[in-house]
Amino acid sequence: MFVLAKDGTPLDPCHPARARRLLKAGRAVVHRHTPFVIRLKDRTAAASTVQGVELGVDPGSRHTGIAVFREDSGHRTGLYGLQLGHRGAAIRDGLTARAGYRRRRRSANLRYRAPRFANRTRPIGWLAPSLQHRVDTTMSWIARLTRWAPVRAVHLEQAAFDVHAMAAGRPLDGVEYQQGTLHGYEVRQYLLEKWDRACAYCGATGTPLDIDHIHAKARGGSDRISNLAMACVPCNQAKNATPVEEFLAGRPTVLDRILAQSKAPLRDAAAMNATRWAIWRALSRFDVPIHGATGGRTKWNRRRTGAPKSHTLDALHVGELHQVTTWPGQVLAAAATGRGTHCRTRTDKYGFPRLQLPRIKRVYGFATGDLVRATAPTGKNAGVHTGRVAVRATGKFNITTRLGTVQGIAHRHVRLLQRGDGYAYHRQEEADAPP
Structure with missing residues (x-):
C-alpha cells in the first residue's frame, strides 16, 4: 500500500496488514480508495528513513504495464503492479465517425462549418490523437505514482526490438x-x-x-x-x-x-516506437534517472527468471537485472473510460441530433463514472456491488462491475467511494504465483 507522511510527502510502501493496523489504531487515514493510499497522522518525512522505489514501464498498443519495485544490487522485489488499458481504438472510431458526418453534410450541400485552411500545419513531434492518448495516460499515471511513492528511477522499454543492433550485429x-x-x-x-x-x-x-x-x-x-x-x-x-x-x-x-x-516493414512499428520515444521525452520533466531498454532484453530477462508473460511482469523485467525475488499476487487493472462528453445531444446515422441529454450531470450527489458501492437489501439485485455508476434522473442507477452491469439500483442504497477520474478499476490475479 502507498503511504504518505503527515505533510503529504511520499514514504516507502507498506504491507496491507500494516496499513490495516495503522488505520485501526487511528494513526492513519484513507487518502485515496483506488489505488489505496493512506496518510499518516503522527509522522513527517523528516522523521522517516526512506529507501525509495523504482518504476518499470512497458508501453503497449492496448495495454501498458507499470511495476513498482525495490532493487538491491540487481535483485528486484515487486511491490505493486498496474495494468493500464488505453482507449485509442475508441478515439480513432470517434474521429472517423465525426469525419463521416461532416463529409456527408458537405456532399449533401447542407449548412456546415466553413473550411479552415490557416491552421492545418502540424507542430514538430505531432502524434495522432489515438497515439497521443497513450502518451498522456501513461505520463499521468507515472506522475500519480511519483506523488504516492518515493520514485528514484524509471526503467522504460523504448522499443520492442533494437533494429540497429540487428543490423550491426554478427549473423546468427x-x-x-x-x-x-x-x-x-x-x-x-x-x-x-x-x-x-x-x-x-x-x-x-x-x-x-x-x-x-x-x-x-x-x-x-x-x-x-x-x-x-x-x-x-x-x-x-x-x-x-x-x-x-x-x-x-x-x-x-x-x-x-x-x-x-x-x-514490408513491421506493422505499427513506427507508431509504437514514436509513442515510446514521446514518453521518453516527456519523462525528462521528472527529476529522476531514466534507463532505456528493449523488448528483446525484457523477454530475455523473463526467460532467465522463469516468469510468465503479462504486461506487469514485463514492466518488472525491463532493463538490466540479475534476479526477481517476488512479485504481487494481484495487480490493479485501470481501463481508460474518458470523462464523458460536452455534447448534450445524440446523433442519428446521418449526424443530425435525435435527442437531448440533461444539462445537469449530477443526480442525488452522484455523477456518471463515480466509483461507488451499492448494498441492495432485497430483489433480484440483492447483494453488494462495487464499480462505476451510471446515473439516471429517476434515481435508479446502473453499476458496472467486473462481472457485468447491474441495473436499477436505487440511489439510497449507493455509497460514494471515489469521484470519477476517467478510469474503471478492478483487481485481477497475476499471471502465476511468485517463484
Whole structure:
C-alpha cells in the first residue's frame, strides 16, 4: 500500500496488514480508495528513513504495464503492479465517425462549418490523437505514482526490438536461432511480431517456431532481416534448402503473401516506437534517472527468471537485472473510460441530433463514472456491488462491475467511494504465483 507522511510527502510502501493496523489504531487515514493510499497522522518525512522505489514501464498498443519495485544490487522485489488499458481504438472510431458526418453534410450541400485552411500545419513531434492518448495516460499515471511513492528511477522499454543492433550485429549461427544471446532475442522478437506469431508457410499457431531463411542460405540467401521468417518445425524441416518458389509451387497465393510480407516493414512499428520515444521525452520533466531498454532484453530477462508473460511482469523485467525475488499476487487493472462528453445531444446515422441529454450531470450527489458501492437489501439485485455508476434522473442507477452491469439500483442504497477520474478499476490475479 502507498503511504504518505503527515505533510503529504511520499514514504516507502507498506504491507496491507500494516496499513490495516495503522488505520485501526487511528494513526492513519484513507487518502485515496483506488489505488489505496493512506496518510499518516503522527509522522513527517523528516522523521522517516526512506529507501525509495523504482518504476518499470512497458508501453503497449492496448495495454501498458507499470511495476513498482525495490532493487538491491540487481535483485528486484515487486511491490505493486498496474495494468493500464488505453482507449485509442475508441478515439480513432470517434474521429472517423465525426469525419463521416461532416463529409456527408458537405456532399449533401447542407449548412456546415466553413473550411479552415490557416491552421492545418502540424507542430514538430505531432502524434495522432489515438497515439497521443497513450502518451498522456501513461505520463499521468507515472506522475500519480511519483506523488504516492518515493520514485528514484524509471526503467522504460523504448522499443520492442533494437533494429540497429540487428543490423550491426554478427549473423546468427547454429543454436542461436532457437536459444541465442540477447541479439538473438531482438531478432526473434521482431520476427514474431512481424509474422503474427504464426508459421509463415502453414499458419500454425501455439506451436514452437524456428527462424527460417526464405531464400535458403545454402543457395545464396542472406542473413538480412527481410530474408527471415517464422516457421513451425515440420515446415522448416520439409522446406530445408528447397527454393521457396519450388516449395510453394502448388500454393501461389501463399508464395505471393510471403514475398510481399518479407519486404514490408513491421506493422505499427513506427507508431509504437514514436509513442515510446514521446514518453521518453516527456519523462525528462521528472527529476529522476531514466534507463532505456528493449523488448528483446525484457523477454530475455523473463526467460532467465522463469516468469510468465503479462504486461506487469514485463514492466518488472525491463532493463538490466540479475534476479526477481517476488512479485504481487494481484495487480490493479485501470481501463481508460474518458470523462464523458460536452455534447448534450445524440446523433442519428446521418449526424443530425435525435435527442437531448440533461444539462445537469449530477443526480442525488452522484455523477456518471463515480466509483461507488451499492448494498441492495432485497430483489433480484440483492447483494453488494462495487464499480462505476451510471446515473439516471429517476434515481435508479446502473453499476458496472467486473462481472457485468447491474441495473436499477436505487440511489439510497449507493455509497460514494471515489469521484470519477476517467478510469474503471478492478483487481485481477497475476499471471502465476511468485517463484
